[in-house]
Amino acid sequence: MPCCRRARGRAAIKAAIGFAIDKEISAMPRNYAIDDDVFHQVQGPQGRTGMPQRSLYKIISCMPIEADGRPRYRIRSETEKLERVVTEEQIFRSA
Known part of the structure; x- marks a missing residue:
């Protein structure tokens, strides 16, 4: 069971990091x-x-x-x- 929680935690972190990177890229002036x-x-x-x-x-x-x-x-x-x-x-x- 702890292994499943860890996997869900990693997925949430990856999603949050991906959102932050996308937001930063879209905010950069081009x-x-x-x-x-x-x-x-x-x-x-x-x-x-x-x-x-x-x-x-x-x-x-x-x-x-x-x-x-x-x-x-x-x-x-x-x-x-x-x-x-x-x-x-x-x-x-x-x-």
């Missing part, structure tokens, strides 16, 4: 929302002389905040079937 069109500056190899072209992406989800407080987003390319996870400073709004 500059972009789902379905926003953004540009992502593609990074080339080090030492490349020319700047690579920027690509148009659509934000498909907001990811959890990184440990250093930077919001992350999952973005999908409009031209290719490619998804990336990027931090907020790696993207900027399309005109």
Whole structure:
């Protein structure tokens, strides 16, 4: 019987922690929302002389905040079937 109480206690703790994390994530300010069109500056190899072209992406989800407080987003390319996870400073709004 004590084993069952322990399991119920753990489930309650997990539920409370999950609620607190969800509440914290939703309270964090974000500059972009789902379905926003953004540009992502593609990074080339080090030492490349020319700047690579920027690509148009659509934000498909907001990811959890990184440990250093930077919001992350999952973005999908409009031209290719490619998804990336990027931090907020790696993207900027399309005109």
